[in-house]
Amino acid sequence: MVNKDRLVKEFLELIQIDSESKNEAEIARVLTEKLEALGLEVREDDTKEQTGLGSGNLIAKLKGTVAAADPILFSCHFDTVTPGNGIKPVINGDIIESDKTTILGADDKAGIAALLEGIRLLKENDIAHGDIEFVLTGGEEIGLVGASAVDKKALAAKYGFALDSGGPVGEVIVASPDHAKINAKIHGVAAHAGVAPEAGVSAIEIAAKAITMMPLGRLDEELTANIGVIKGGDRTNIVCDLVELNGEARAITFSKLENQMKAMREALEGAAEERGCTVDVEVNYERVGYKLEETDRVVEVAKAAIVKVGREPELKATGGGSDANIFTIGGIPTANLGVGYLDIHSKDEKMPISELVKLTELVVALIQTVAE
Numbered sequence: 001m002v003n004k005d006r007l008v009k010e011f012l013e014l015i016q017i018d019s020e021s022k023n024e025a026e027i028a029r030v031l032t033e034k035l036e037a038l039g040l041e042v043r044e045d046d047t048k049e050q051t052g053l054g055s056g057n058l059i060a061k062l063k064g065t066v067a068a069a070d071p072i073l074f075s076c077h078f079d080t081v082t083p084g085n086g087i088k089p090v091i092n093g094d095i096i097e098s099d100k101t102t103i104l105g106a107d108d109k110a111g112i113a114a115l116l117e118g119i120r121l122l123k124e125n126d127i128a129h130g131d132i133e134f135v136l137t138g139g140e141e142i143g144l145v146g147a148s149a150v151d152k153k154a155l156a157a158k159y160g161f162a163l164d165s166g167g168p169v170g171e172v173i174v175a176s177p178d179h180a181k182i183n184a185k186i187h188g189v190a191a192h193a194g195v196a197p198e199a200g201v202s203a204i205e206i207a208a209k210a211i212t213m214m215p216l217g218r219l220d221e222e223l224t225a226n227i228g229v230i231k232g233g234d235r236t237n238i239v240c241d242l243v244e245l246n247g248e249a250r251a252i253t254f255s256k257l258e259n260q261m262k263a264m265r266e267a268l269e270g271a272a273e274e275r276g277c278t279v280d281v282e283v284n285y286e287r288v289g290y291k292l293e294e295t296d297r298v299v300e301v302a303k304a305a306i307v308k309v310g311r312e313p314e315l316k317a318t319g320g321g322s323d324a325n326i327f328t329i330g331g332i333p334t335a336n337l338g339v340g341y342l343d344i345h346s347k348d349e350k351m352p353i354s355e356l357v358k359l360t361e362l363v364v365a366l367i368q369t370v371a372e
């Protein structure tokens with residue numbers, strides 16, 4: 001049913017339009033044209049000024065033919081990471097890749113190409129469907145900027161699917177972590193390191209002790225923590241009196257995150273106290289995570305549709321975030337689905353054509369499942 005040549009041609013066309021984050025105007029123009037040519041009503045939202053991106057988000061509506069079907073949304077982003085200009089695709093058998101001087105841009109134009117081909121298939125095959133909103137965003141790669149600005153209340157969708165996850169078609173990201181950041185200033189006592197070291201207390205030693213006391217790295221399947229920045233000291237002949245540390249932790253379950261931040265704080269405070277010194281600790285939580293349940297309609301639909309296209313559904317948690325987080329937090333439970341792209345955010349990025357075809361089949365299957 002999928003027209004593979006047409007799909008690949010359109011994918012190649014999309015990835016050859018430069019659209020690094022903040023330079024989204026041209027890709028948004030082309031996508032607007034394509035969606036309108038398919039008979040959809042397309043609107044660019046008025047968030048460009050606020051976000052500083054090259055374009056607002058595109059919201060395209062496809063009116064349903066089945067009134068009883070749940071209204072749903074699909075989301076993809078049209079910006080790319082760098083180096084994403086002048087992409088020259090190369091096809092090697094089933095694999096589309098770049099000439100290795102740039103990324104490929106399958107993240108996330110593979111998702112967009114599958115959506116466009118999916119819409120065409122609905123029309124060509126008179127497939128019954130409910131109301132569908134296509135929400136295409138910019139600035140995803142620089143912090144989910146476009147999606148964050150979307151007015152979720154203006155959307156009718158009850159739930160949705162983002163096509164923007166690694167892993168093969170069939171993977172469903174059902175959980176993504178909350179984040180916490182920790183910033184600490186360790187105050188030691190300065191002294192001449194050669195003349196009177198006993199008069200000083202090294203903030204660097206306190207930091208070292210604190211860090212070795214902290215649980216860090218992958219702590220369990222859903223909890224990670226890292227000290228990513230350490231700054232301090234000026235000269236070798238001064239006992240260092242100030243060290244700044246910046247770290248983070250992520251967990252799907254918020255109470256685990258709170259426990260982790262407590263442990264990190266206590267390690268710092270304990271190490272400082274032991275040396276008669278103080279530490280200022282600041283912890284900030286970002287409730288950006290989500291967790292979908294197996295019994296949620298969105299997960300049920302995803303699983304059924306994946307089975308329909310001959311794959312085994314695999315429900316997974318991720319350590320990262322995507323536009324799916326933003327829509328889910330905004331009240332529209334959204335599962336992020338595996339697209340099959342490989343080695344994204346690198347010059348080795350690849351897209352298997354067979355996965356692109358399978359993803360398109362999945363788009364249609366999702367729509368059919370909702371309409372049944």
Ligand code: ZN
Nearest residue numbers: 077107108164
């Ligand atoms: Zn992406």
Ligand code: CA
Nearest residue numbers: 107141344345
């Ligand atoms: Ca990405």
